[in-house]
Amino acid sequence: MSYTGTEGETSAVFRRDLDPLMLGATAATFVAPGSVTNGQFGLYRWDMDGPLTGPGPHFHRSLSESFFVLSGAMRLYDGKSWVDAGPGDFMFVPEGGVHGFRNESGEPASMLILFAPGAPREGYFEGLAELAARTEQERAEFMTFHDTFWV
Secondary structure, eight states, X not given: OOOOOXXXXXXXXXXXXXXXXXXXXXXXXXXXXXXXXXXXXXXEEEEEOSSSBSOOSEEOSSOEEEEEEEESOEEEEOSSSEEXXXXXXXXXXXXXXXXXXXXXXXXXXXXXXXXXXXXXXHHHHHHHTTGGGSOHHHHHHHHHHTTOEEO
C-alpha cells in the first residue's frame, strides 16, 4: 500500500495538447512519462508513417514494455518471430524479453508503448535523433546507459 490516508487527496495530473518529438517518419508523444507518474510507468504514443520504421530485436534488463496497437498494421517481434498485429492487439514483454516492432506497410500506424517502471525513456528517444553523428563507442555507451541491448 503506497497511500495510507483515509480521506483521499487531490493529486491527479491532467495534460493536454502534447507536442510529439519527431523521429524521422515517427511522431513520439510523451503521454505520461515517468516524471509525471512518480516513476510508476511511462506511456508513449507512436504514430508512424511509412517507410519501414521501428527497432529490431533488443531487450531491457530493468523494465518491461507493452504494446497496444491503435490503428494500422504493425509487426511485433515476440522473441521467436515477427507477428502481424492490428488495432486492439496487445503484447507484454517482461524484463529481459527480446522484442522489436516496426511498421512495414508504408501506411500510417499508431500504438501505445508502456514501460514499467517509468524509467526516464525521454532521454533515449531524444538522443536517437543525434545518434548517427556519434562514434561506434559513443553509440554503445548510449545504449548501455539507456538499458537497450541489441541481439
